[in-house]
Every structure is written in structure tokens, then in C-alpha cells.
Amino acid sequence: MEDFFDLDLMLRALELDFVQTGLLTAAILGVVAGVVGPLIVMRRMAFAVHGTAELTFTGAAAALLVGVSVEFGALAGAVIAALLLALLGGRSSEQDSVIGAVLAFGLGIGVFLLWLYPGRAGNKFGLLVGQVIAVDEANLMVFAVSGVLVIGVLALVYRPLLFAIVDPVVAASRGVPVRLLMPVFAVLVGIATALGVRTVGVLLVIALLVTPAAAACRVTSSPVVATVLSVIFAEVAVLGGIVLSLAPGAPISPFVTTIAFLIYLVCRVIERRRRVATRSGGQLKPTAAATATRQ
Amino acid sequence: MTEPVIRIRDASLSFGPRTLWSGMNLDVERGEFLAVLGPNGSGKSTLLSVLLGQQRLSSGTVHVAARGQEIRAVPGGPAPRGVGYIPQQGVVEFPHALRGTDLVGLGLDGHRWGIGLRGAAERRRRVAEAIDAVSAGAFANRPLSLLSGGEQQRLRVAQALVGEPDVLLCDEPLLSLDIANQRAVSELIERRRREAGTAVLFVTHEINPVLSYVDKVLYLVDGRFSIGSPDEVMTSATLSALYRTTVDVVRIGGQIHVTGPHSAVCEDDPHHSHPQA
Numbered sequence: 275m276e277d278f279f280d281l282d283l284m285l286r287a288l289e290l291d292f293v294q295t296g297l298l299t300a301a302i303l304g305v306v307a308g309v310v311g312p313l314i315v316m317r318r319m320a321f322a323v324h325g326t327a328e329l330t331f332t333g334a335a336a337a338l339l340v341g342v343s344v345e346f347g348a349l350a351g352a353v354i355a356a357l358l359l360a361l362l363g364g365r366s367s368e369q370d371s372v373i374g375a376v377l378a379f380g381l382g383i384g385v386f387l388l389w390l391y392p393g394r395a396g397n398k399f400g401l402l403v404g405q406v407i408a409v410d411e412a413n414l415m416v417f418a419v420s421g422v423l424v425i426g427v428l429a430l431v432y433r434p435l436l437f438a439i440v441d442p443v444v445a446a447s448r449g450v451p452v453r454l455l456m457p458v459f460a461v462l463v464g465i466a467t468a469l470g471v472r473t474v475g476v477l478l479v480i481a482l483l484v485t486p487a488a489a490a491c492r493v494t495s496s497p498v499v500a501t502v503l504s505v506i507f508a509e510v511a512v513l514g515g516i517v518l519s520l521a522p523g524a525p526i527s528p529f530v531t532t533i534a535f536l537i538y539l540v541c542r543v544i545e546r547r548r549r550v551a552t553r554s555g556g557q558l559k560p561t562a563a564a565t566a567t568r569q
Numbered sequence: 570m571t572e573p574v575i576r577i578r579d580a581s582l583s584f585g586p587r588t589l590w591s592g593m594n595l596d597v598e599r600g601e602f603l604a605v606l607g608p609n610g611s612g613k614s615t616l617l618s619v620l621l622g623q624q625r626l627s628s629g630t631v632h633v634a635a636r637g638q639e640i641r642a643v644p645g646g647p648a649p650r651g652v653g654y655i656p657q658q659g660v661v662e663f664p665h666a667l668r669g670t671d672l673v674g675l676g677l678d679g680h681r682w683g684i685g686l687r688g689a690a691e692r693r694r695r696v697a698e699a700i701d702a703v704s705a706g707a708f709a710n711r712p713l714s715l716l717s718g719g720e721q722q723r724l725r726v727a728q729a730l731v732g733e734p735d736v737l738l739c740d741e742p743l744l745s746l747d748i749a750n751q752r753a754v755s756e757l758i759e760r761r762r763r764e765a766g767t768a769v770l771f772v773t774h775e776i777n778p779v780l781s782y783v784d785k786v787l788y789l790v791d792g793r794f795s796i797g798s799p800d801e802v803m804t805s806a807t808l809s810a811l812y813r814t815t816v817d818v819v820r821i822g823g824q825i826h827v828t829g830p831h832s833a834v835c836e837d838d839p840h841h842s843h844p845q846a
Binding site: 312315316318429430431432433434436437440441442443444445446447448449450490491492494495496497500 | 621622623648652654656660661663664665666667668671672675676678679680681682683684685710711712725728729738
């Protein structure tokens with residue numbers, strides 16, 4: 275247990291090329307996840323992100339079968355899944371069930387494709403828990419290009435997208451192409467999800483795409499500040515998680531998710547203390563406000 | 570005589586075999602306050618969708634003149650400029666990380682592409698001005714999700730007015746507000762009409778809160794409609810003809826009360842679903 279946090283071992287590992295490549299990849303992911311996260315939280319699509327992440331498995335299995343790279347298959351799977359969920363889940367009240375239906379079918383297909391694959395698939399599936407350290411130079415380029423693409427498109431559509439997400443009725447009245455923007459956003463989320471899958475794996479991608487943003491939204495009500503905080507939280511979680519995993523040589527996922535969750539807990543505590551302080555100041559009447567908005 | 574800001578000619582709208590209304594001619598002048606009344610499903614909100622270019626007429630034409638420029642509202646095309654829109658309270662559930670200032674800011678330039686770093690100072694000034702105008706300064710920086718319905722609707726008014734519209738479309742903006750807030754919000758809208766000459770098209774199921782401001786009433790019932798001053802339309806004779814049954818219109822203390830066997834005449838429920846994005 276003492277070499278769990280062996281500083282010397284950790285520092286030596288940090289000098290390795292592949293570790294540095296991994297950290298760089300993770301840093302790109304942190305920015306992408308941090309920026310996309312608040313929009314995901316505001317649109318209440320955590321479950322959609324989870325569904326999209328799981329369907330990267332189907333894409334990867336298909337890629338394995340037809341003989342293209344698993345990474346490409348995962349990316350394609352994520353983008354197709356995200357688009358499908360966006361197009362089928364029109365009404366927010368139906369979104370839950372649409373995701374459930376698509377998710378189950380997609381996973382079934384994935385299992386079938388994997389069964390069709392003649393070779394041994396086990397070692398190709400770092401996808402489920404992630405293996406950022408396995409990212410090579412070529413993949414780093416793909417990461418960088420995807421990251422720049424997501425951030426670039428987001429910068430272009432940010433204002434109308436935010437409008438369409440938080441206030442769709444008035445946004446439509448102002449000529450914002452709400453129906454067009456949602457699939458665009460879905461594709462961006464799909465790409466971000468595929469990047470996340472590569473790092474922390476299918477099962478834990480929410481720890482980077484949702485948890486940091488959810489934490490940020492607890493402590494600020496400004497969308498801009500929430501985005502900045504969310505990037506910082508995501509970076510701390512993913513970089514911190516990788517560094518801590520080096521000495522024990524453990525998978526990074528538990529470290530990343532634990533850091534992200536601790537940040538989330540701290541933010542909840544801060545929010546609660548603030549609210550208590552405001553209440554005792556007699557400014558806010560939360561019960562009255564809550565009743566009024568429920569009507 | 571200046572051009573009307575809204576001009577509807579020979580307009581009809583049907584969905585399949587069902588005709589919402591047909592042969593409608595309507596002019597709304599600058600500075601005019603038009604109340605649109607009628608039971609559920611009579612096409613009140615659909616009329617707003619037509620004016621916003623979201624719904625195509627089955628036949629006829631609609632022009633929304635803003636900034637001296639006539640725009641034909643075409644579905645899928647750009648929304649007519651110079652048009653403000655106030656939805657009913659609670660039509661969207663606001664996320665936690667969104668304040669009144671953000672909502673009003675989106676009303677100003679949320680339809681533009683990009684992040685909007687340029688002109689940030691000017692933007693802040695105009696948003697602050699719009700918030701001051703509805704006396705929402707005290708709560709505009711709190712999360713919208715924690716505000717009362719009345720506070721949210723004040724900010725909705727600021728959001729619609731910050732773009733300096735020539736036409737203000739209101740879709741049941743007073744619904745689910747208490748009497749004091751109904752008065753406050755409708756006074757804000759009326760003040761804008763008086764001071765800036767903004768035409769107001771006010772969809773409501775309850776005319777009394779705005780009765781003293783109303784110049785003209787459009788009353789829609791089952792494909793039939795009547796247009797005129799409140800004194801012309803809100804009469805037992807006119808409404809009985811529209812509802813095709815006996816309806817009594819009673820005026821008590823400056824208020825108009827409509828009573829009749831038709832269950833849809835007196836309604837108090839929030840209604841008409843909005844197109845979900």
C-alpha cells in the first residue's frame with residue numbers, strides 16, 4: 275500500500291514519452307468536456323451521454339468485424355448514436371424512453387457483432403474502462419483535430435445554441451434554427467463522448483462530461499463562470515487521476531471518477547452553506563419561490 | 570395614415586378537414602393594443618405562430634412591417650425583425666446556471682452566431698437598461714429557477730423589449746400569476762405601447778386585467794371570429810352568435826363577465842401545448 279503513492283515512482287513515470295502523450299491527450303479532453311458539459315447539464319441529457327457512450331461499443335465491434343480501426347468505429351458509433359437520440363427524442367418527456375430503447379437495441383447488436391468476429395476480441399476492448407496511456411502519436415493528432423473541431427464549431431454556434439437549450443420557445447420566435455442546432459449539438463456531444471471513452475472508458479465517461487459541469491452549476495448561476503469552472507474541474511479530475519494512477523499502475527478510471535465526485539460533493543456543500551446564509555439573511559424565501567414556479 | 574404594422578388578408582388556416590379560421594382580414598396599427606380571445610383550440614396561439622413565420626397560412630397573406638420594412642413571414646425563413654415575444658410563465662423550466670441578465674441578454678443578441686465578445690460593454694448597458702425599465706434589478710442576478718412566477722415574467726418582458734420591437738406578441742403572459750403580478754406585468758406592457766408606440770397583440774383567455782388598455786378585440790370561436798372594439802365584440806349578441814348558443818355578457822364595475830352554458834366560455838386552466846424544440 276505504501277507504493278500506492280510512491281512519489282519517486284510517479285516522477286519517474288512522468289518522464290516517459292507515452293505518459294506525456296497521455297497527459298496531453300487528457301488535457302485536450304478536459305477542455306472539450308469542460309466546455310460541452312454545462313450545455314449537457316442544462317439540456318438535462320446526462321442519460322443521453324451515457325447511452326451514446328455505451329453505443330461506442332457497438333461501433334467498435336462493427337469496426338473490428340469489418341477490419342477498420344476500433345477508435346474510428348467508436349467515434350462513428352458515438353456520432354450515429356447521438357444523432358439518432360437527438361432525432362428520435364423530440365419531446366423531452368419522451369427522451370428517457372427513447373434512449374432506453376435505442377441503447378438496448380444497440381448493445382444487442384454490438385454483442386452479436388462481437389460474436390461474429392472470428393478472432394479474440396478481449397484485448398481490443400480497453401474501451402470499457404479506458405486506457406489513455408495507450409494513445410500513440412497518431413491518435414494524439416486525431417484527438418487534437420477532434421478537439422479543435424468541437425471547440426471551433428461551438429464557438430461559432432454558442433449563443434444561439436445556448437438560447438435554444440435554455441429557452442427554446444423564445445429562441446424559435448427570434449428565428450434561432452432550434453431544430454437544426456440540436457442535431458449539430460448531438461454530433462459535438464458524440465465526438466466529445468468518443469474522446470472521453472478513449473480515456474476513462476464507456477462506463478465512466480459521464481465523470482468527465484457531466485460531473486464537473488454539474489458541480490460548477492451548483493456554485494454559480496452564470497453560464498460563463500460555469501463553463502470556466504467546469505473546464506478547471508474536468509482538467510483537475512482527468513490530469514490528477516492519471517498522475518495518481520501512475521505509481522500503483524492502476525487503471526485511471528477510479529481515480530478520475532473519485533476526484534470528479536469529490537469536487538462535486540464539495541460544490542454541493544458550498545451551495546448549501548450559501549443558501550443557508552442567504553436564508554438567514556432573510557432575502558430569499560425558497561419555499562414561496564418554489565411554490566410559485568410549480569404552478 | 571401610416572401603414573399598419575400587421576396586415577392579414579383573406580387568411581385561412583386549416584389542419585386537414587378542420588378549419589381554424591378563414592377569410593380573416595386584420596390590421597393592427599402602430600401603438601394599437603389588440604386582445605385575442607377565444608376558447609381552447611380556437612387558433613389563438615397559432616395566429617402568433619403565423620406572425621412569427623413558424624406556421625404557413627393555408628391561403629391568404631400576412632405582412633409584419635418592422636422598421637419600415639415589410640417582411641413576409643415564411644416558415645423556415647428568418648423570423649421577422651422588430652418583433653418581441655412573451656410566452657406564458659413556466660413554459661420552460663430554467664436550468665440552475667441561468668440568471669435574469671442572461672435571459673435578457675439572449676433576447677438582445679441570442680439569435681446571432683458566435684460567442685459575442687465584441688460590443689460586450691454596449692450589450693451590458695442595454696441589458697441593464699431593460700432590466701431597470703421593468704424594476705427587476707433586485708433579482709436579475711439570481712438564478713431564474715429560484716424566482717417567483719411574477720419575477721420571471723417581469724424578466725420576460727425585459728427580454729422581449731430589449732430588442733426595441735415595433736410589435737409585441739404576448740401569448741397568455743399573465744397566466745398563473747396572482748392579481749398583483751398580473752397588474753404589474755400588464756402595466757409594463759402597456760407603458761411600452763404608450764411610450765414607444767409598440768403595437769401589442771395580446772393572446773389571453775381573460776380580458777379584464779388588460780381591459781382598460783384594449784383598443785380592439787379579435788374573438789375566435791370554432792372557425793368563426795369577430796373583430797371590433799371591446800364594446801362591439803363583448804356583447805351578448807355578438808358572443809351568442811359566435812358560440813351559437815345563449816351567452817350573457819355582464820359588465821360589473823368596469824369588468825366584463827361572460828356566462829353561458831358553453832363550458833369552454835369560462836376557462837381557467839393553462840392550455841395549448843407549445844411546439845417542443
